[in-house]
Amino acid sequence: MKGSLPPLRLLSAFAAIARSGSIQVAAAELNVTQPAISQAVKQLEEHIGVRLLDRSRRPARPTAAGQTLASAISEGLGRIEDAVDYVRRAELQGAHAVTVACSVGVATYWLMSRLAAFYQANPDLTVNVITTQQGAPELSEGIDLAVRYGHGRWSDGIVTKLFEEEVEPQCAPALRARFDGPVPLDDVSLLHVRTPEVSWMGWGDYLRRAASKAGGPPPHTAASGRGQTFTNYVQATQAALEGHGVMLGWHSITGALVNSGQLVSAGHPKVRPSDAFFLVSRAKRGARPAEVFADWLIASHGQQG
Incomplete structure (x- = not known):
């Protein structure tokens, strides 16, 4: 039922098993006993009503449903870890950091290659990057800017077109x-x-x-x-x-x-989608790092593709 999430300790235990492939290693990682890990997985299965581990194999391996859940837990915990890390660094960096959200593909192949030029022009500023599998999350207190692909008709910030695609x-x-x-x-x-x-x-x-x-x-x-x-x-x-x-x-x-x-x-035609890439900025202006980075992205995207 929506809104009835399992306890975090059960999710963490199952994620540790899926990640390590071993109940023994997961128990050591979480500093608990193996029976405690096994019991946590059983409780999680009872809570959800789905078998998550194939215990007929040695060592036990996640079922198809278990793999789906483990992937979601990993991404969710990663997002939480990113947010915690952001809060800590923001406290240390004060007014010298900007956080931008985008998909992992855009971050890896488009954004990261451009940061060196930004740092050369703005050595006193830091850019923190939060990624998602696809798209970008809505702007929030911890996110200043988002690079999104789509129609551009969003209401959670100031939308500026960056470039079209092929x-x-x-x-x-x-x-x-x-x-x-x-x-x-x-x-x-x-x-x-x-x-x-x-x-x-x-x-x-x-x-x-x-x-x-x-x-x-x-x-x-x-x-x-x-x-x-x-x-x-x-x-x-x-x-x-x-x-x-x-x-x-x-x-x-x-x-x-x-x-x-x-x-x-591969020798086939290029197609231009009807949507494009946009920069979404928080409507409340005044944060210098976010403004500087937004202005730099808008000004430089044409020269850098």
């Missing part, structure tokens, strides 16, 4: 070299990113838009619904870099990898 199939050079022309999508694995964000372009949407752009009927391909699925864009990108298949490359995120030759076009 999407195209991309892959490792070795995979592209196997074919004389465009990589045949029916003959390779497609790399999908599972996300609740309805604005995020998936393979089915890409294929329809590409066909419309070319003036032809939607392509008949069995590939659009099969392949490997990942929970975030960084995982999918790493799989593409290792030659496991073809991904939908977003220019803002994979542009540097294409420029360096680590990824190449």
Whole structure:
């Protein structure tokens, strides 16, 4: 039932088992006995009404439901840890820090590469980054700015358009070299990113838009619904870099990898989504670090892609 969350100690115990793969190691990590860990998992299963550990295996492994829950616990505890860390550092840094939220893909491949230039121009300021699997959380007391992809019609802050996007199939050079022309999508694995964000372009949407752009009927391909699925864009990108298949490359995120030759076009059309990337700032102005960083992002995005 919504609102009836299990006690945190039960969630922490199960997350420790899922992370370490061992009840013994989890018990040592949490400084409790093994029977206490086992009992905590049983209580959690009773609370939820779902079996979380497959005890027929040695050592016991999380069930499919257990894996889903462990992933959510890990992300949730990580967010809490990030918030605690922010509060501590904010107290020490005073008025010299700004916190920006964005997806893990945007942070890894777009934002982090730009911070060196910002620090060179503003050595007295610190940028803290909070990431989510997809999208960005709403602005709150602990978040000054958010870089979001979408329609731009949000009401939780001041919205400024940063840049539009281009999407195209991309892959490792070795995979592209196997074919004389465009990589045949029916003959390779497609790399999908599972996300609740309805604005995020998936393979089915890409294929329809590409066909419309070319003036032809939607392509008949069995590939659009099969392949490997990942929970975030960084995982999918790493799989593409290792030659496991073809991904939908977003220019803002994979542009540097294409420029360096680590990824190449798979030979299919580029598509421009109807949505774009925006910077969302807290409506209450006056915090110098947030204003400085926001102004810098808005001014520099055109030069840096």
